[in-house]
Amino acid sequence: MGVVNVTPDSFSDGGRFIGFQAAMAHAKQLVADGADVLDIGGESTRPGAHPVTIDEEISRVVPLINALWNEVDVPISIDTLKPEVAEEAFKAGASVWNDVSALGYSPDSLGIAARSDADIVLMHMQGEPRTMQSSPWYEDVVAEVESYLLERAQAAVGAGIAPERIWIDPGIGFGKTLDHNLALIRATDRLASHGFPVLMAASRKRFIAALEEREGIEPAPPEDRLGGTVAVHLHALKNGAAMVRVHDVRAMKQAMRVVQALG
Template sequence: MPSVYIRPIAFADSPQSEEGEAIRLGGGLVYASRFAIIVRDGGRVVSRHRFGTADVQTVLGGLPDSLAEDAIQQWDNLRRTHAPLVCGQRMLRLDQPQIMGILNVTPDSFSDGGKFLDKPDAALEHAHAMLSAGAGLIDVGGESTRPGAAAVWEGDEVKRVVPVIEQLAVAGAAISIDSRRSSVIEAALAAGAHIVNDVSAMRHDPRTAEIVARSGAPVVLMHAPGADGDLHADGDYGDVVLDVFDALRDRRDAALAAGIARERILLDPGIGFGKSLAENLALINALPLYHALGQPILFGASRKRMIGALSNEALAHQRMPGSLMLALKAMDAGCQMVRVHDVAETVQAFHVWRGLRDAALTDFSQLA
């Protein structure tokens, strides 16, 4: 059965620079002015047409009935404004990018494994430093999901994350739990975590959807091609950009069917999970497309292997400049949340990015 996709392909600094013929992408500070409407059938792209906002009614009206309803929904989704996320006493606004600071209490994470394991004081000191630097929330994880990482017993994972989460909750921080196991997620939420960040998109553990729905916590659903043991396996794509779109739509719909409210679902294209360098680059260039799914987008590529592959095999601790470049690319794509190791540097880059956006919005000389 044919599928349709609407991909933003041209952008404006402000709506007035296009005399109003631009849409506000995902309710943020990014404006799209031209689009491609793509039809795929049997895994093959059969048509691609470009259009501007002035032509949208004609273009959508010319689609077959079997595609028109989905295309209209995607157009509405591209312009959807997202409500803030409620995290205890804190509200995370999604009309601008939020910086998520990474806190790994693991022995073997690819970048900072072992640095904070069994060192609660050091972990909390690092978390507070990230918050002071401007992180909107802290993502606490007790299991490495790098390729080849050893499996972790869920009891050990709970012991790693719960004490840190309890202390951060007392301090009033917004907290997410990075886990794919329902028992860990349940313990983390009871300890004070506010958001569930599941790299398996709730495929690994069937109880997770029930727990998330009952708790009312927002959930991040990340794309990874592999099942259960190896999230990086089975990365066989016809068109990685559209295949990931379809997979995220399926997981979004599964979450809705499980009783999770739409405004509490975020999506993550899963950079580095079961994808080649070329596939990761294609996904990053196509990030604006994923707003057509109608959910906030989380982007995480901090210090990942692809940066080293493009930078003379730079080691993980040497990948901060590349991480900043990708974070800014995500902001330019309208992503609502950016997950990073280097919080202070990313926040500073964001402030400059935000200043440029604000200046463009107030530059009325473009109307002359």
């Protein structure tokens, strides 16, 4: 899954693809590099991010999705927690809803998801983007995230969403410390054991630099976290993840190709 952030403030590439032409060119390049899905987002969910209006988010993503639907041969995902945005994205051609709130942001989310034919990615987040990294705490992070995701999956099924349309994502970096993130990545096989495909989305995230800080090394900025990104995602794929969400599609596909060739 290739990331297309049509935002001015995303943690890694905010502002680079806010213009329509830049976003189109980037999305097409990701497909050329081997992306199997394009994930289009119009609102940053980085730590400390502030929300944007529904109309602003729609204006950022819907024209792009509509244009891409006519020009690329891969599914398009809308990365939003707002059901109004998802509904407009479906009309424009999106067939996946990647929701950091696991369809919990609005009372309308479950119904709109159920009425669509879209696959649904349910992600775990403790708190909300503006404050989620203030003081994340769990008694048992793996058990609590696992329980939450299964509860949200059952709520989705209860609302009429077919189980085979449901994916789960442990939400790396969304209300988690370094050790929480590492524990969840180690537990990929446990999360995958429940029958819902797991999306692992750790690309360029802060915990990679936090590992360097822990060792007294100058922490890498987001654009220099490719090595850690590839390591996490290869580990996750080996242990049952069904898809990885990345900024650097070509490098990730190259790494996967080599691992597959080595058996």
